[in-house]
Amino acid sequence: MKTIVTTAYRPTDATKRCAQETAQLLGLQTVERNKRPIYKLHEELAADILVCKKERLELYPVGQSEPFFFHPNSAAFRSKRPLENDPLVEVSGLEAGDAFLDCTLGMASDALIASLVVGETGRVVGCESDPVIAHVIHEGLKDYQDMPKLHESMRRIQVVPQNAVDYLKALDDDSFDVVYMDPMFTEQIAEASNFAPLRNNADHGQLTEEWVEEAKRVARKSVVLKAHFRSTDFEAFGFKRRVRPNTKFHFGVIQMNKSL
Numbered sequence: 202m203k204t205i206v207t208t209a210y211r212p213t214d215a216t217k218r219c220a221q222e223t224a225q226l227l228g229l230q231t232v233e234r235n236k237r238p239i240y241k242l243h244e245e246l247a248a249d250i251l252v253c254k255k256e257r258l259e260l261y262p263v264g265q266s267e268p269f270f271f272h273p274n275s276a277a278f279r280s281k282r283p284l285e286n287d288p289l290v291e292v293s294g295l296e297a298g299d300a301f302l303d304c305t306l307g308m309a310s311d312a313l314i315a316s317l318v319v320g321e322t323g324r325v326v327g328c329e330s331d332p333v334i335a336h337v338i339h340e341g342l343k344d345y346q347d348m349p350k351l352h353e354s355m356r357r358i359q360v361v362p363q364n365a366v367d368y369l370k371a372l373d374d375d376s377f378d379v380v381y382m383d384p385m386f387t388e389q390i391a392e393a394s395n396f397a398p399l400r401n402n403a404d405h406g407q408l409t410e411e412w413v414e415e416a417k418r419v420a421r422k423s424v425v426l427k428a429h430f431r432s433t434d435f436e437a438f439g440f441k442r443r444v445r446p447n448t449k450f451h452f453g454v455i456q457m458n459k460s461l
Contacts, residue, residue, distance in 0.1 A: 202248065202262070202263060203229075203230075203249070204227075204248055204249040205231070205232050205242070205248040205250055206223050206227075206229050206231045206232075206251045207220060207232050207233070207242065207250060207253070208220050208253050209252060209253065210236060211236075216253045216254060219253035223253060223258070223336070227332055227333060227336060239261050243261070243264070247263065248263065249261065249333070252268070256346075257271065258270060258271075258340050258341070260334070269337065270337065270341065271337060271341020272345075273313060273348060273351060273355075274308045276309075276310040276313040276351070280351060284317060287318075288443070288452055289314060289425065290314065292423075292443050292453075293422070294423055295315060295319065295379050296318070296319070297318065297319060297320045297322065297323060298319060298322040298323050299318075299319045299324075299378040299379060300323060300326075300378050301319055301323070301324070301325045301326070301377065301379045302326050302328075302369075302377040302419070303315065303326070303327040303328065304365035304368075304381060304382040304412075305329075305381075305383045305384055306335070307329075307383065308338070309355075309360075311427075312325050312327045312358050313351065313354055313355060313358065316355070317351075321357065324359075325357060325359065326358075326361055327358055327360055327361065328361045328363055328364070328368050329361070329362060329363075330362070332362040335360050335361075335362035338360055343355075366409070366411060366412050369416060369418075369419055372419050373419075374419065376419050377420055378421045379420060379423050380416040380424045380425070381425045382408065382412065382416065383426075383427040384407050384408055384428070384434075407434075408426070408434045413438045413439070413455075417455060420455075422456075422457055422459075423454050423455065423457055424440075425453070426452065426454075427451075427452050427453075428450060428453070429449065430445075430448070430450060430451050432451075435453040440454060440455055441454050
């Protein structure tokens with residue numbers, strides 16, 4: 202599906218400039234809004250609509266009336282709890298100063314928790330295969346104004362607009378301490394509503410032997426998988442499942458423990 206860039210309903214010089222710059226950066230076409238509602242633009246252009254607003258970028262996939270935009274999502278409340286007890290941190294062994302690779306960036310919630318943990322001496326990289334989604338997340342991490350205590354951690358996250366396996370293949374052995382993957386669940390979770398507008402756009406690539414082997418080559422400490430509790434990927438790919446009672450998803454880990 203193609204993507205068209207436009208402005209908010211009532212454009213300003215700033216949003217017009219944003220639309221032009223965004224379109225040029227992503228190699229997309231711009232159209233004037235002319236006060237047309239989103240559904241009209243969908244009908245006339247048969248394209249996803251990326252809207253440059255004063256405060257943020259919003260992506261409206263075809264057939265969706267609700268936009269996708271950056272928000273800290275679950276990281277907002279997870280960050281208020283003791284980070285050492287966060288299930289991702291606990292299972293991965295992530296520590297201050299570590300390098301963390303999120304192969305499936307999504308809303309960047311897990312990457313944000315990782316960034317809080319590794320701190321300014323660490324490194325967090327997130328892969329997002331769709332370049333438009335990657336740009337929305339990149340700009341959101343850079344410009345988000347609420348929750349000031351998360352700003353530094355947001356700004357430290359590096360967004361890579363690339364397929365995770367391709368990115369992993371280009372890395373040296375033992376390049377990251379933790380490699381994390383959270384493929385799109387084959388069974389939709391009703392509570393995961395923030396990503397709902399993008400279910401048709403998101404990369405639905407499921408775990409493969411190549412992906413796991415590349416992750417194991419790159420990871421020094423651990424490779425972590427998050428998947429639906431009914432998923433058989435944990436056992437199929439050698440992850441030790443950490444059962445989380447009364448939750449819709451579990452974590453699995455492959456401990457690498459390579460000497461540093």
